[in-house]
Amino acid sequence: MRPVAIDALGGDHAPGVAVAGAVAAARELASPIVLVGQEEAIRSELRKHRLSGLPVGVHHAAEVVTMDDNPVEAMRRKRGSSIHVGLELVRSGEVGAFVSAGNSGAVMASAVRVLGRLPGVGRPAIAVELPSRSHPVTLLDAGANVDPKPEHLIEFAVMGDVIGRTLRGIPSPRIGIVSNGEEPSKGTEATRLADRALRRMPLSYVGYVEGRDLMAGKVDVAVTDGFTGNVILKTIEGFGSFLFEALRKTSRSNVLTMFGFLCARGAFKKLHGLVDHEAVGGAPLVGVNGVTIIAHGGSSPRAIQNAIRVGAEAAAADIPGRILEALNTASAPGR
Amino acid sequence: MRPVAIDALGGDHAPGVAVAGAVAAARELASPIVLVGQEEAIRSELRKHRLSGLPVGVHHAAEVVTMDDNPVEAMRRKRGSSIHVGLELVRSGEVGAFVSAGNSGAVMASAVRVLGRLPGVGRPAIAVELPSRSHPVTLLDAGANVDPKPEHLIEFAVMGDVIGRTLRGIPSPRIGIVSNGEEPSKGTEATRLADRALRRMPLSYVGYVEGRDLMAGKVDVAVTDGFTGNVILKTIEGFGSFLFEALRKTSRSNVLTMFGFLCARGAFKKLHGLVDHEAVGGAPLVGVNGVTIIAHGGSSPRAIQNAIRVGAEAAAADIPGRILEALNTASAPGR
Numbered sequence: 001m002r003p004v005a006i007d008a009l010g011g012d013h014a015p016g017v018a019v020a021g022a023v024a025a026a027r028e029l030a031s032p033i034v035l036v037g038q039e040e041a042i043r044s045e046l047r048k049h050r051l052s053g054l055p056v057g058v059h060h061a062a063e064v065v066t067m068d069d070n071p072v073e074a075m076r077r078k079r080g081s082s083i084h085v086g087l088e089l090v091r092s093g094e095v096g097a098f099v100s101a102g103n104s105g106a107v108m109a110s111a112v113r114v115l116g117r118l119p120g121v122g123r124p125a126i127a128v129e130l131p132s133r134s135h136p137v138t139l140l141d142a143g144a145n146v147d148p149k150p151e152h153l154i155e156f157a158v159m160g161d162v163i164g165r166t167l168r169g170i171p172s173p174r175i176g177i178v179s180n181g182e183e184p185s186k187g188t189e190a191t192r193l194a195d196r197a198l199r200r201m202p203l204s205y206v207g208y209v210e211g212r213d214l215m216a217g218k219v220d221v222a223v224t225d226g227f228t229g230n231v232i233l234k235t236i237e238g239f240g241s242f243l244f245e246a247l248r249k250t251s252r253s254n255v256l257t258m259f260g261f262l263c264a265r266g267a268f269k270k271l272h273g274l275v276d277h278e279a280v281g282g283a284p285l286v287g288v289n290g291v292t293i294i295a296h297g298g299s300s301p302r303a304i305q306n307a308i309r310v311g312a313e314a315a316a317a318d319i320p321g322r323i324l325e326a327l328n329t330a331s332a333p334g335r
Numbered sequence: 336m337r338p339v340a341i342d343a344l345g346g347d348h349a350p351g352v353a354v355a356g357a358v359a360a361a362r363e364l365a366s367p368i369v370l371v372g373q374e375e376a377i378r379s380e381l382r383k384h385r386l387s388g389l390p391v392g393v394h395h396a397a398e399v400v401t402m403d404d405n406p407v408e409a410m411r412r413k414r415g416s417s418i419h420v421g422l423e424l425v426r427s428g429e430v431g432a433f434v435s436a437g438n439s440g441a442v443m444a445s446a447v448r449v450l451g452r453l454p455g456v457g458r459p460a461i462a463v464e465l466p467s468r469s470h471p472v473t474l475l476d477a478g479a480n481v482d483p484k485p486e487h488l489i490e491f492a493v494m495g496d497v498i499g500r501t502l503r504g505i506p507s508p509r510i511g512i513v514s515n516g517e518e519p520s521k522g523t524e525a526t527r528l529a530d531r532a533l534r535r536m537p538l539s540y541v542g543y544v545e546g547r548d549l550m551a552g553k554v555d556v557a558v559t560d561g562f563t564g565n566v567i568l569k570t571i572e573g574f575g576s577f578l579f580e581a582l583r584k585t586s587r588s589n590v591l592t593m594f595g596f597l598c599a600r601g602a603f604k605k606l607h608g609l610v611d612h613e614a615v616g617g618a619p620l621v622g623v624n625g626v627t628i629i630a631h632g633g634s635s636p637r638a639i640q641n642a643i644r645v646g647a648e649a650a651a652a653d654i655p656g657r658i659l660e661a662l663n664t665a666s667a668p669g670r
Contacts (some may be wrong), residue, residue, distance in 0.1 A: 213573065260595045
């Protein structure tokens, strides 16, 4: 098992959170972890943990990409950044995956530059996991491409199919395109063209799905543009906080209610776990030639730990290789 | 107070649900209600209720637009439909508003044909109400226009401002454009152009808002295209059902939890009320020359009753007149 590299300088509470998450991941996965960033700062953070033989290494990178940095500028100028250096480790094969909770635009731009796109991929996409009634649903693109063309939506479907089969273990993932109605006449011009093309492809394509179907377990993979995907993801996030805050408030409305909530607190914890984005932690950037995992800027150590697990799994499953294979099959003559 | 007309033939359980909702609304509002549809069927439904002097009338319309009818075809060919006849009553001034839970595409197409667009409006929009931390948020467009141009998004902002000031009683509604990030560089070409134009207009425009801000009370009006708006609305609907179903399931996991839920059931009812779309019932179609309220196809009598109340309020506030005024002000030279 190749090591996983983690951006020690990315995220709101770097390097403390990244180091704590890396140590926890090393303990859980028994896989080597490489912390990429300013060596001294990392070493001083590491001294706060009991490492006792855990395979946690450090790879020095001096420069920091901040959340305010322009992604393209950062990609071009900050060649010594933890993002650039971490991605170089993936490209050279020294590590199997790179995880970052830093400036996600810069991670995407740099991943395309350093790793390159896979042949046949026009636009890489961010593949997030949504909770659902029966099993997790893969939504892509969750924010990489604001205005994809029909052929890019088709690529997303093929890449989502690979994620479903490998990371989620679904033999033939049901795929849908997110739309404003189920009839083929609905949607945008791009979704209508992609919808027609996907019907003829060797995938379990079910047609359009609506917002309310996403969490109803109707599909395993939901394909959409990065604008809509981002809005969906953040609407769910916001609606979840809204409901749980309202729940907390009403739970204190009177003594009987407080008592009731106390008795049922196990159930609430379980419920909260369902919509807990930290449990997943990281979203693979698919379509580039190497495993890159994008984590939330506000990640906790637990979220980082889980993102590292996603990275290790994606590397072990060779997601980039499987996507390349799938794209070749999809475009093979005679199909 | 002018009567409100309700489509007795629209919705999944017509005419029973429409009649029950109309009777309840007449009782609540003490305003005359006109049921539009097949007279005999309506009269036979009315006999199931105690009317005792309630101002509920019937206006005959023989044809039915089904949910499967093509909206444009129905608009053109079914001139005797309850939708067409109901909208004619608005146009002639006989009623102040028309409410329908029928084929919403047909209601929109027919409203534009029969009532006409207000001068200065390129695209009418559906204005829905979302729950939020502090007060309801108006989201538009929730599904009328899949691919609006920047000038249409600007119209939506102006119309949303009117809804905020009149129906929601907010003196200077804060308006935002839904986007995939807060920076002005984010969004689509259409949102970026609209964003720049709105900054120069005499509105309380706050810039881009993300999905997670919608229910955080950051804005009073959220402007978006009908594709994204529809996906947002239905994602919230689906996520709400998902969470409440999960809550029901976990509530039965053991005796202590069941007991806890029993004690706190008042709090859950209150919470459910927060995300209960029936409490609003209907969404105004703004930008046409007359009040038209679009209700959910699966509306209950209570949802219809509430949609009729929205119609009565919109008519009393003269929403179309106020929008016309606002559009004239916004485009007046020298502003």
